[in-house]
Amino acid sequence: MRARQTHTPTRAPRIGRRGFLTAGIAAAGLGLAGCGSGAATSSGRARLRQWNLFTGGDGARLMEMHEAFREEHPEIQLEDTTFMWGDPFYTKFVMGAAGGRAFDIATVHLSRLRGLGTGTLISPVPRDLLAEHGITEDTVPTTVWDKCLVDGELYAIPLDTHLVVTYYNRRICERAGVLEGDGTLVETNGEEELIDLLTEVKEATGQYGIVMETTGAWRQFWSLYRQLGGEMTFDGELVIDDDKALRCLDFLRRVSEEGLAPRASDAPGTPANFQNEIAGLMFGGNWELPTLRDAGMDFGMRPFPAVFGDPLGQGDSHAFVLPYRRTPDREAENAAVAYAAWMLRNSLTWAGGGHTPAYLPVTGSEDYQELEPQAGYxxxxxxxxxxxxxxxxxxxxxxxxxxxxxxxxxxTGATTPEVALDRFKSAAQRLIDTPPPV
Amino acid sequence: MTAHADPAAPRKPRSGSPGAHTPETPRALPTRLRDSLTGLGFVAPFTLLFAAFLLWPMLAALWSSFTDRSLARSDSSFVGLANWQQLAGDPAVWQSLWVTVLFTLLSTPPLVVIALVMALLTNRVSGLGWFLRFSFFAPFLLPVAVVTLIWQWMYQPGFGLINAALARVGLSEVAWLTNENTVLLSVVITTVWWTVGFNFLLYLAALQGIPRQVHEAAALDGAGAWRRLFGITLPLLRRTTALVVMLQMVASLKLFDQAYLLTDGTGGPNYAARPIIGYIVDSGFTEMNIGYASAVSYLFFAVIIVAAIIQYRLFSRPGVES
Structure with missing residues (x-):
């Protein structure tokens, strides 16, 4: 949440360094898009410049969807530009949006929405127009829809949700005797039941019960903290429930210290460890699905286990946003909303990457229910x-x-949960003391 | 042929040419002017690019360090010394600066010594010399992304090449990239493997420039291999060593890419491998705070200048004597 609203740039800026860079990036984007379509801009069709952060399998699925969109919409000239996700994307996003002529629609992570300048860099989505295309708050999960609202205005159109889930290796889990009759992993409730499960799987592998990204412990921490009902706010100072945070960190310490999970497993190492079968279970983002499937593993997926409460998992949502424009462009906006709505309605393809479509008619459809293991979470x-x-x-x-x-x-055992919590708190306080950039 | 003049015939000197015996007349000045204009013409493209892509950004960054410039706004306002005050009281600045300095202290000696040893050994080999030269230099040709990808897998606990080798000989595993005390060392090892080839090449070129007869004369006088190494080779390599050390320190102070990539951008456990450039990237790009990042950049710039001056003082004296 933006702690302080910054004023909207009203005067037309000189073409400064930023304007120059923006123009350059936009030109590069045009050039790239031109390679794909080979169509001239002067064809009378509505031009739709789309910026996205999808590479790899997600990128391929996006391109597949874009091809289908182009076939169905000859009147819209879709020009897509892909940037590497993370800093490479978001720095260009904010610079492009501040320059005011970069894209007509872009993807963002919903968790970043408020930090990217709603109202100053991002415009509200016209709800009535979106409803004409069949997308309303009734067709999107409430949790996700609420996250798209800032001061009652709709600022994003959610495409999917993605979160940390439990992967289980069927072969190992069967050997450990922790599968139900239908081949799904037994459900556990509470910390001790999970520890028992991990112990049984560990006996079956002879090494570990579960692998998780220890260098990306935030996902596990936030899942557990939310299961305890923990809140965290940053209004001037950090508000965090120390007892709950310590319980979560102590759980992470416990699984590693008792040898149920490796003390160290980084981003590339974690799925590799799971494939190498040093453990029968893995906590990981649902986006690992295509990789593991391509590896030919027999695996299933379940929600993040209920350790301290409901089986809640940390995650995020990819959403579409419209740029703030000094001079409104109805035509571009219409094309952008039509595009976003089409992407939502056709997001069954998108589910192939493990992401859960946000559009409820898709997840409620029989086609989706039959998707295995996506339907499991x-x-x-x-x-x-x-x-x-x-x-x-x-x-x-x-x-x-x-x-x-x-x-x-x-x-790794190098620090205690108490020390780690103190360090996290001072890091968070430093960020709170930093003036917001937007 | 007949149409041409006899080449042996004396040529009539062209007026104004430097060879002519004309005294220094006012005519010579325009020539000199023309020469310098031509010279300026040749350096102008570089000067323009240098000004546009180095001088101007440096001045712009200095100005930014006194503003609250953000990536996400088109306007910014003057904040005086606020960024500099914040910098002085920011422990992350000093911690990351220390990481950079420590890396330089840890990486420079092996990068110089190992390069020298490899060059000395390669210089003796005949026959397979080309193969050794290629092998030692080859890693330097790899892009940083490839290098870190390879080493990230080699450092893996459990199934990584290094830990598997340690386990086979009965040693305990090392959590290379996930232990606060070893993560920077891991970056050093990777860097040595990756870039030692460049220093090796400089040393090898210098070794091949040492005249053979100096060694032969010393050998005739009964000097052994070690005596010749310390009495002849190393002293004659002194200037190269000064150059290698200086280039290496500058390169080590610039630490960023391999540390960032090896730690997946987190800077390692408790930031143990986040160099100051990593902190500049975090505050300037992840947090989009260009003003503050510019101030930190200028602090780092000052550190590099000081290091360069100290080094110049230390190494210029022996150079003068020789």
């Missing part, structure tokens, strides 16, 4: 736990990076 996805609200929190923002840097030492 659909309910958790609708109740996804977004990061706490601040300009410095959310996907690829500094708070996650700080937490990951500090919390991994709890797994």
């Amino acid at each position: 659909r309910e958790a996805a609708e109740n996804v736990q977004f990061d706490p609200q601040a300009w410095f929190s959310g996907s690829a923002a500094q708070l996650q990076s700080d937490a990951n840097s500090v919390f991994q030492a709890v797994h």
